Amino acid sequence: MSDQKPRPPQFDAAFRQRFAELVRWRRDVRRFRDEPVRPELIDELLALAIHAPSVGFCQPWRFALVESAERRAAIAENFKRTNHAALAGYDGERRALYAGLKLEGLTRAPVHLAVCADEDAATGHRLGRVTMPETLRYSVVAAIQTFWLAARAEGLGVGWVSILDPAAACRELELPSGWTLIAYLCIGWPQEEHDDPELERHGWETRLDQAVIKPLRR
Numbered sequence: 001m002s003d004q005k006p007r008p009p010q011f012d013a014a015f016r017q018r019f020a021e022l023v024r025w026r027r028d029v030r031r032f033r034d035e036p037v038r039p040e041l042i043d044e045l046l047a048l049a050i051h052a053p054s055v056g057f058c059q060p061w062r063f064a065l066v067e068s069a070e071r072r073a074a075i076a077e078n079f080k081r082t083n084h085a086a087l088a089g090y091d092g093e094r095r096a097l098y099a100g101l102k103l104e105g106l107t108r109a110p111v112h113l114a115v116c117a118d119e120d121a122a123t124g125h126r127l128g129r130v131t132m133p134e135t136l137r138y139s140v141v142a143a144i145q146t147f148w149l150a151a152r153a154e155g156l157g158v159g160w161v162s163i164l165d166p167a168a169a170c171r172e173l174e175l176p177s178g179w180t181l182i183a184y185l186c187i188g189w190p191q192e193e194h195d196d197p198e199l200e201r202h203g204w205e206t207r208l209d210q211a212v213i214k215p216l217r218r
Helices: 013-024 039-049 069-087 092-099 135-153 166-173
Strands: 061-065 111-118 157-160 179-188
Touching: 013 135, 039 061, 039 135, 061 135, 069 092, 069 166, 111 135, 111 166, 135 157, 135 179, 166 179
Parallel strands: none
Antiparallel strands: 061 111, 111 179, 157 179
16 A cells, blocks of 8 residues: 555646636526436535535534425425515515515426534534534535535536525424524526526626725734
8 A cells, every 4th residue: 555645636727717717607596497417416516515614624514305395395385485574675676676586496496405504513522613603504604615616517506595484494394403404405407507696687786896805904
């Protein structure tokens, strides 16, 4: 057996350019084709997702594939209730604009994935979580972003349905009591491709030209 350590990869300019394109073309997809997605492909993407960083190496992400038609219907009803309540919080032109947005792909997406944080995860021995307990959930978000980019590289679309009552969703999915829903993802082959966010395209918000950076020199 060789004692040589593996050599780190060299990422050249072409790779960096393609990676920048991948990041820019990652979109929140709400419109899916009816074509199925191979289960093996989802397994491969999840195998990449769990290489995301996590606080104290606690690896708190938990994934639930929602395949039951009854549970999917319950989540769709959850969205309808929550979306109706959200609409009531807007007035005038903003309300009309909100009402015209497509904010989910629940009925067409062939794959539904609930991504949760195991709040009781013993792994990591609470390193980093004592002072900043929220980093456990941030770790799950890092896994979601890793999954999202990997899916985009395969041509898959991913949509994050955030207009849900998370506590009700956990009950509807009968998730373990220590799990917190972080994201409900719709996954499938997109009907259309865009390099700009849908909310920007439909006038909900404009992109900031640059990051807000405040140098602290004193």
